[in-house]
Amino acid sequence: MGLEEKIPDGIILATAEKVVNWARKRSTWPFGFGLACCAIEMMSSFGPKYDLSRFGMEVMRASPRQADLMIVAGRVSNKMAPVLKRLYDQMPNPKWVISMGACASCGGIFNNYAILQGVDKIVPVDIYVPGCPPRPEQLIDGIVKLQKLIDQEKLKGDSRQSA
Ligand code: SF4
Numbered sequence: 001m002g003l004e005e006k007i008p009d010g011i012i013l014a015t016a017e018k019v020v021n022w023a024r025k026r027s028t029w030p031f032g033f034g035l036a037c038c039a040i041e042m043m044s045s046f047g048p049k050y051d052l053s054r055f056g057m058e059v060m061r062a063s064p065r066q067a068d069l070m071i072v073a074g075r076v077s078n079k080m081a082p083v084l085k086r087l088y089d090q091m092p093n094p095k096w097v098i099s100m101g102a103c104a105s106c107g108g109i110f111n112n113y114a115i116l117q118g119v120d121k122i123v124p125v126d127i128y129v130p131g132c133p134p135r136p137e138q139l140i141d142g143i144v145k146l147q148k149l150i151d152q153e154k155l156k157g158d159s160r161q162s163a
Contacts, residue, residue, distance in 0.1 A: 016155065017153075017154065017155045020155060021150055021151050021152075021153055022151070024068075024094070024150050024153075025146075025147040025150040025151055026055070026056040026147075027056045027057070028055075028056070028057045028068055028069045028096070028143075028146070028147075028150070029057060029059050029060070029061050029066060029067050029068055029069065030057055030059075030060050030061070030067060030069045030070070030071050031060070031061055031063075031064055031067035031069065031070050031071070031087070031091065032060045032061065032062055033070055033071060033072060033073065033084075033087070034073045034074060035072065035073060035074030035075060035076060035080065035104070036073070036074025036075050036103060037074060037133055038073040038074040038100050038101035038103065038104065038133045038134065039073040039074050040133070041073070041100075041133045041134060041135060041136055041139065042071055042073040042100060042136075042139060044136050045136040045139050045140060046058060046060060049136075050136040050137070050140060052140065052143075055140075055143060055144075055147070057069070057143070064087045064088070064090040064091045065090055065091070065092065067091055067095075068091060068092065068094065068095045068096065069095070069096050069097075069098065069146075070087070070088055070091065070095070070096070070097045070098070070123070071097075071098045071100055071139070072084070072097065072098070072099050072100060072104040072119045072123075072125075073100040073101065073104065074100075074101065074103055074104060075103035075104065075107070075108060075110055075115050075116075076103075076104060076115065076116040076119050077114055077115055077116065078113075078114060078115070078116055079114075080116075081116050081121075081122055084119070084122065084123065085122045085123060088122075088123045094153070096126045096127075096146055096149075096150070097119070097123050097124060097125045097126055097127075098125070098126065098127045098128075098129060098139075098142050098143070098146060099118075099119050099120065099125045099127070099128045099129065100129045100133075100134055100139060100142070101129065101130075101131055101132060101133050101134055102130065102131065102132045103115070103132070104118075104119050105118060105119070105120075105125075105128045105129075105130070106118045108132060109132075126146055126149060127142045127143075127145055127146045127149070128142075129141075129142040
């Protein structure tokens with residue numbers, strides 16, 4: 001007789017890590033942080049057609065203290081960079097960053113003195129979504145990939161937990 005057959009109905013076996021990661025990936029709250037044209041595509045991801053609430057993340061927060069996902073949607077000017085960094089620092093751990101679009105990831109077509117050539121120069125990026133602009137489907141694909149990353153995170157020894 002296998003172990004599963006000995007356990008009475010209604011009992012679920014899991015590790016704390018699996019339960020915590022399952023909860024985190026299903027309730028990631030994004031911080032509203034649209035910077036340029038990519039933000040329009042991000043906003044439409046939250047609308048009825050694409051319905052991001054299917055992923056447990058329709059609650060876009062206005063405060064970094066209530067958010068654990070920063071979607072950098074659009075180009076980051078050098079003037080905005082310290083503000084973005086401060087807002088990221090104010091988000092509680094664990095937290096994740098999606099770089100949405102060519103401008104956020106590498107400056108895009110704006111290879112000039114005013115634009116930061118990649119948001120990963122100031123904050124750690126977990127997922128890069130390519131495109132100019134990426135369609136909502138691409139952002140959702142990036143979100144699904146982020147959920148897979150969250151699923152593999154370790155509770156112990158994870159630098160995100162202790163940072
Ligand atoms: S990647 Fe394209 S759509 Fe997005 S902010 Fe840059 S120019 Fe605008």
